[in-house]
Amino acid sequence: MPRFDWFPKTLLGRTLLFIALVVATGAAALAGIARYYAGVASERAYDQLLAGAAIQVAENLYAQGGVLALNPPVAALSTLSRYDLVYYRVVDSRGVVVAGYGDLPGPANTVNARQGPDFANGRYQGERVRTATIARYMPDVRPPGWAVVTVAQTTHARQQLTNDMSFKVWTLILLMSVLALGASGLAIRRGLRPLAQIGQIIAARDPSDLRPVVHDTPSEINALIGAINGLIGRLADRMTAMQRFIADAAHQMRTPIARLDAQIELLSTESDPARHAARLAALRATCSDVGRLTGQLLNHAMVIHRTEVVPLQPVDLAGLAREVLGRTIPLADERDVKVAFESTAPQVWIAGDPVSLQEALSNVLHNALLHGKADDIAVTLASTHDALTLSVTDNGPGIAREHWEAALLPFERLGHEGAERPPGSGLGLAIVQEVMKAHGGRVGFAFPPNGGFSVVLTFPPPVSDTLGPGAAPPPGGSVN
Structure with missing residues (x-):
């Protein structure tokens, strides 16, 4: 069996350790959930800005001599660039880049972009970027068709916002966890106080005081008090029985020992051979009685002892x-x-x-x-x-x-009736x-x-069916 020396020896320590493990597990789960929702919240917030910029770029497209042209929305792009690097690209119906960064990646399929902003994650110039793509139908260009606008933004601000929100929530979780552990420790100490009081009452008692323990305790401790009082009651009964037995044994031994002493004294002064032989026979009978009494006293104590331990x-x-x-x-x-x-x-x-x-x-x-x-x-x-x-x-x-x-x-x-005391x-x-x-x-x-x-x-009934001649005893059994 492995030994866990690090495990607390006190009930307070073990309970606090269990509560700490539960609180730590719950705090870790809450921290993970808070991190996830902080990321979702920051993603949604910046996606709204990114979608607005892409829509404004699309709205500023116009046809000039049948060719697609752009009047860049500086205000919208500057709002995004305040937090991150911003890139954009405009592709006409022929698939030609007419404005922005020609190598900026865009979606392979623009069908979703015709319904509204289509978001995606990617990498550009070694940075992680978030892109929003929207398509606008341009009937005045040659040939008429869908112009595709892609606006990209690096994710540093998103990550920073996620970290800030996570840190604040984690701080709150940590404070609540510490508060929960502190409150649990105080509550446990207060709850264990009746046990300490019971211990002091029992420790202060005289060994001969075997009265039941009477103390106003919570109902959860009543079972323990009942078990202690039951043990005290059994000890009191056993001690009373042993004291009575010792007193009776002392009384029973006193009489034959006194008779032995008297018979030895008479035997030492007896000169008549016949009377000497009679007194010697009586002395032997008394010795036999004393031996029998001593043996039965020891056997009685042995039986009581084996009843309790064997x-x-x-x-x-x-x-x-x-x-x-x-x-x-x-x-x-x-x-x-x-x-x-x-x-x-x-x-x-x-x-x-x-x-x-x-x-x-x-x-x-x-x-x-x-x-x-x-x-x-x-x-x-x-x-x-x-x-x-x-x-x-x-x-x-x-x-x-x-x-x-x-x-x-x-x-x-x-x-027996009419007979002398045996x-x-x-x-x-x-x-x-x-x-x-x-x-x-x-x-x-x-x-x-x-x-x-x-x-x-x-x-009581036998523990098993009777066995035939030559049958082996049950496992662990012995025949005496």
Whole structure:
């Protein structure tokens, strides 16, 4: 890409440059038109004088003894010679030059001259000349016929008049162009003043002041103000969410860390082997909880970050579900877990972020295995024209209906009716909710008719038709 370092960097400079180009183009066009019409005007003015001189010469022709003679109109010729050199020639009906310059060129055809002055351009004695030719019928000469009068004038005065008129018009055009550019610059500066005021208002604000910008501006700037206020609103929402998340995370981390400190203190003073082993097991469980909480906090921040900066790409949701299911089942420890996977097609492509989708599906399976204590899990992927659903169904007790909405909030740990508060951070389903929002989908819950509990992830329709076995992914796609 070529760089145009000469191009103005400011909006004022760019606008003035554009206006200057338009004004210069218009001025050049007007200057050309003015030059043309100045030439036409001077041509017509001097042609009138030249025609008058030719007519007066023709009127002063007379017959003397049957021979054509001329009484030169000195006044008419002197009027022309005041500005230029003047030449004339008179030819009788026999084609003999009876007066004037014999070598002065005339028209080859005199038919038009019989109707009135016939004008032409030519050269004579190394000068450009303008000629006017007129014919007069002379019945008294021998033989009777048409006498042809040609009067020529050099074009210096015409050119001078054209130049004078052009210069005056060009001066006016130049003054108007300068005035237009000056007025445009002032108008643009005045029009851009509200933008400068908005810039000063925003620059003077405290970073913590995320109130909408309120300022009386022209209607053309309202869209910009609206976009700025929209950005400020999104930043305010994001900062509020992050501050709330940090506060909740600090609160959630404080309790297990305090428990760790207390358990370490008790363990260091315990002398009974049996009680020492029990306290050590409790310490290991607390360490596991802290690790799990830290991991989910980082995963939650990672999901939010990827939602904002990572573009979506084609993802085979069926292959991704199989992979995550294979990695998650070993977390069931010694339990014998029955797993089933069913899909309407071997490959189902969606536009998504594979890392975030893996995290979401892993959290759903973790909840079923670790909190739901399920030993029968079925993952079903169904595609229709309207939506794509990924259902994870287990035989655990599930979440009570009145808690479904709260289950998607961060740090909400919901126990089953009659059970104690479960371990964990309460971030699993909140992460799933964030991922589904980023993919234009939603999280739902259901109690199937044949028992159990289902977490249903609903996506928009697939980006393409399902592909058969062995088919290649779309261009740019990747299978994880």
